[in-house]
Amino acid sequence: MRWDTPYFAMVGALLVAAGAIGTLAGLTGDTIHVGPVAIGGTFAIWWGPVLVGAGAFMLRAVSGRLTTREDEALVFMGSLMLWIVGGADVLSILLGAIPGGAEVWLASPAAFLAGVAPPYPPAVLGAFLALPAFRYAENDVLTILRRLLGRSGE
Amino acid sequence: MNDPPVLLMGHPNVGKSALFNRLAGADITESNYPGTTVDYTESEIGVAGEHRPVIDVPGTFSLDPTDNAESVAVEFLESNPEATIVGVLDATRIERGLNLALEILDRGYEMVLALNMFDEARARNVDIDVDGLGSILGVPVVPTVATEGTGVKRLTETIPEATGTSLTAVSDAVGVEDPGEDPGAKWELVDAIVEKTVEFGETEPSLPEIIGRLTVKPWTGLPFAAAALYGMWAFFSAVAGFFTDGYFVPFFDGHWLPWLQSAFPGEGGWLYFILVGDPQATNSFEAFGMLTSGLFVAVGVVLPAIFALYLVLAILEDSGYMARLAVLVDTLFHRIGLHGFAIVPMVLSFGCNVPGVAATRSFETEKQRFIMMTLLSVFIPCGAQLAVMLSLIPQYTGFIVLYLIVGFFVFGAILDRLVPGSSPELIVDVPPLREPRIGNLSTKLGLRTREFFKSAVPFVLLGVGIVNVLYLGGTIDWLAVNLQPILTGWFGVPTDTIPALIAGFLRKDLAVAQLSSIAMTPFQTVMSVIMVSIYFPCLATFAMLINEGRKSGSPVRMLGGALLTLVAALFLWGGLFHLGGILAGVA
Numbered sequence: 191m192r193w194d195t196p197y198f199a200m201v202g203a204l205l206v207a208a209g210a211i212g213t214l215a216g217l218t219g220d221t222i223h224v225g226p227v228a229i230g231g232t233f234a235i236w237w238g239p240v241l242v243g244a245g246a247f248m249l250r251a252v253s254g255r256l257t258t259r260e261d262e263a264l265v266f267m268g269s270l271m272l273w274i275v276g277g278a279d280v281l282s283i284l285l286g287a288i289p290g291g292a293e294v295w296l297a298s299p300a301a302f303l304a305g306v307a308p309p310y311p312p313a314v315l316g317a318f319l320a321l322p323a324f325r326y327a328e329n330d331v332l333t334i335l336r337r338l339l340g341r342s343g344e
Numbered sequence: 345m346n347d348p349p350v351l352l353m354g355h356p357n358v359g360k361s362a363l364f365n366r367l368a369g370a371d372i373t374e375s376n377y378p379g380t381t382v383d384y385t386e387s388e389i390g391v392a393g394e395h396r397p398v399i400d401v402p403g404t405f406s407l408d409p410t411d412n413a414e415s416v417a418v419e420f421l422e423s424n425p426e427a428t429i430v431g432v433l434d435a436t437r438i439e440r441g442l443n444l445a446l447e448i449l450d451r452g453y454e455m456v457l458a459l460n461m462f463d464e465a466r467a468r469n470v471d472i473d474v475d476g477l478g479s480i481l482g483v484p485v486v487p488t489v490a491t492e493g494t495g496v497k498r499l500t501e502t503i504p505e506a507t508g509t510s511l512t513a514v515s516d517a518v519g520v521e522d523p524g525e526d527p528g529a530k531w532e533l534v535d536a537i538v539e540k541t542v543e544f545g546e547t548e549p550s551l552p553e554i555i556g557r558l559t560v561k562p563w564t565g566l567p568f569a570a571a572a573l574y575g576m577w578a579f580f581s582a583v584a585g586f587f588t589d590g591y592f593v594p595f596f597d598g599h600w601l602p603w604l605q606s607a608f609p610g611e612g613g614w615l616y617f618i619l620v621g622d623p624q625a626t627n628s629f630e631a632f633g634m635l636t637s638g639l640f641v642a643v644g645v646v647l648p649a650i651f652a653l654y655l656v657l658a659i660l661e662d663s664g665y666m667a668r669l670a671v672l673v674d675t676l677f678h679r680i681g682l683h684g685f686a687i688v689p690m691v692l693s694f695g696c697n698v699p700g701v702a703a704t705r706s707f708e709t710e711k712q713r714f715i716m717m718t719l720l721s722v723f724i725p726c727g728a729q730l731a732v733m734l735s736l737i738p739q740y741t742g743f744i745v746l747y748l749i750v751g752f753f754v755f756g757a758i759l760d761r762l763v764p765g766s767s768p769e770l771i772v773d774v775p776p777l778r779e780p781r782i783g784n785l786s787t788k789l790g791l792r793t794r795e796f797f798k799s800a801v802p803f804v805l806l807g808v809g810i811v812n813v814l815y816l817g818g819t820i821d822w823l824a825v826n827l828q829p830i831l832t833g834w835f836g837v838p839t840d841t842i843p844a845l846i847a848g849f850l851r852k853d854l855a856v857a858q859l860s861s862i863a864m865t866p867f868q869t870v871m872s873v874i875m876v877s878i879y880f881p882c883l884a885t886f887a888m889l890i891n892e893g894r895k896s897g898s899p900v901r902m903l904g905g906a907l908l909t910l911v912a913a914l915f916l917w918g919g920l921f922h923l924g925g926i927l928a929g930v931a
Contacts (some may be wrong), residue, residue: 232739233578240574243567263554267564270555271571278578285582289590292598327551334779 192256198265199252201319205245208312213238228309237275244271262326269320276317349397349424354432355441356403357775359460362490363432364400392504407447412705428506429455435465442534454506455483458499462487469545477541480517482509491781552777560671576656583652584731592644596628601636618812630861638808641857642801649731650796657695658788662780671774680756681767682712693724697885701892711765718906721881722913723752728853736860740870748877751917799884807850811843836922836931837872848876850883867930874921879914
């Protein structure tokens with residue numbers, strides 16, 4: 191068995207669980223803390239189903255043991271969904287920590303670090319866990335990078 | 345400019361606008377979906393030491409137009425019999441565009457063929473004998489990659505060598521019979537040309553191609569669409585929140601407002617009231633003067649949000665995902681007499697209703713255009729309004745947008761049954777997924793943000809000014825007394841919302857901002873925001889509706905129908921929400 195099959199099975203199961211709990215927490219207005227992760231908040235009802243979908247894609251792909259390019263694409267697509275949600279969360283945390291108020295404008299290093307400290311939404315950690323999916327798109331990423339770096343007119 | 349123009353013609357989404365930008369050094373909008381160009385754009389090009397007009401014509405599949413954009417293309421061709429045509433073909437599938445090129449040549453025009461996206465053709469193992477194609481067609485053929493500028497210089501140099509040819513000569517060159525006027529025989533001629541000049545090699549589907557296919561299948565496409573839309577929303581909120589809450593709110597509330605309140609002369613006078621507003625206000629939403637709330641809403645709240653939203657929209661357009669979304673929602677839109685590409689004006693309208701209404705020109709029938717324009721102007725909140733909603737009531741914004749979108753489809757289904765006319769199917773190509781070009785993204789952002797500054801900022805300031813003048817003249821109080829039965833009885837909102845409703849004629853964002861200073865229950869806040877959204881399009885959209893109605897030859901019918909729908913939507917959809925609130929015990 192390839193190493194990535196059980197790995198993405200685990201990530202997929204975690205995502206489905208986090209997404210389902212997030213959706214329920216969004217409906218009830220609660221927040222559940224699990225280590226550095228906080229599941230809940232105003233927008234949990236919206237991102238929860240997305241995480242369930244991303245996890246389901248990974249579970250569907252590993253049920254075929256990741257033997258085809260289609261399976262790999264499905265894992266990559268689930269990861270992409272996770273990177274979208276997690277990326278937006280990271281951006282929100284970073285941008286929220288930078289301003290320091292009317293008189294200061296930029297937060298002090300201590301205030302910035304406090305602003306980016308845990309707890310994090312589950313998609314942030316999930317986005318890191320999904321990074322190995324990049325190996326399925328290695329050639330495409332390299333092609334895009336080559337095009338971006340080597341682009342020129344006549 | 346009396347020199348004959350150079351017309352860029354071809355199917356939709358073959359890169360004509362990108363080529364136009366390269367040829368003319370212009371900055372017009374390019375997108376990775378069909379129908380970006382619904383009107384023509386003109387510039388100049390230096391050809392053999394002379395300046396000649398060059399025109400980016402809307403894409404057309406043939407010279408028998410089926411929609412407004414195609415009619416513009418054909419009219420342009422027919423009104424310029426001396427024009428030189430640059431026929432733009434998608435090199436990955438030249439058989440599609442060759443038929444149009446042959447039609448144009450058959451009408452006696454001189455032509456140069458540009459085989460655009462030549463790099464993609466190579467990547468897909470499509471091997472085109474460029475010289476052979478030129479010799480069969482009897483016209484110069486130049487491979488180009490418009491997005492990178494490759495081949496553009498050679499194309500410019502080749503324009504003076506443009507020639508005409510006859511279908512008889514082309515038929516002879518490939519050894520088939522002259523097709524004459526028989527459309528079927530013309531396609532056989534195209535097949536014969538392709539067989540002689542193009543070789544298609546075997547390729548494994550790439551990951552983007554497989555993902556591209558997965559994005560249009562409902563079981564995989566819909567969850568991905570939810571992620572994409574959530575990402576768009578979250579990015580919009582994060583960036584807008586950073587600038588507005590992080591910097592503009594502290595600046596306007598902590599510095600600008602107190603300074604203006606103390607430094608502006610004549611406190612208590614009418615000019616002070618109009619320009620500065622309430623001298624005791626502690627935040628810029630509540631002050632409601634032209635230079636306080638007006639500037640704050642336009643620059644501090646809406647501008648950062650619009651910038652973020654336009655960036656995300658441009659990425660959706662240029663990546664080719666917008667076209668996939670169109671395929672995914674095709675069935676849903678068929679239920680309201682439209683087709684999947686209705687998603688393009690709909691998504692554009694979330695930025696601003698004006699380009700959304702303009703994009704309806706790619707619809708085939710007046711019925712479809714009427715339905716779409718009406719629904720857009722009534723139910724789709726623009727980016728500016730969304731920004732203010734997110735700033736004031738983030739916890740309710742998602743639900744309000746959902747309620748409006750449901751209204752969009754409910755009223756769409758009703759209009760589809762009531763409005764006479766046909767709703768033909770549209771068959772279009774789905775473009776490949778591509779990485780967006782930073783240059784094009786920045787061009788789009790620049791153009792759209794400039795447009796926002798020109799159209800929105802003066803209207804916001806004017807809106808504040810007019811409402812304040814109406815306050816001073818007593819009109820607001822008079823309206824509050826006379827409209828009380830409707831506002832409190834039917835909609836369940838206080839009469840204090842009247843100034844916001846008046847401001848909403850000019851700008852919806854301003855109206856929502858004004859609602860924030862009224863003491864209301866959460867239900868009343870949501871109800872009044874829904875009312876502001878659906879009760880009347882903003883002035884710019886209204887002007888656009890008149891303009892589009894005039895173009896269709898029936899402005900009164902178009903506007904009358906839209907206004908009737910609007911009144912019905914306001915009272916039925918707004919009243920239904922109030923009823924829901926009463927039943928739930930929150931109204």
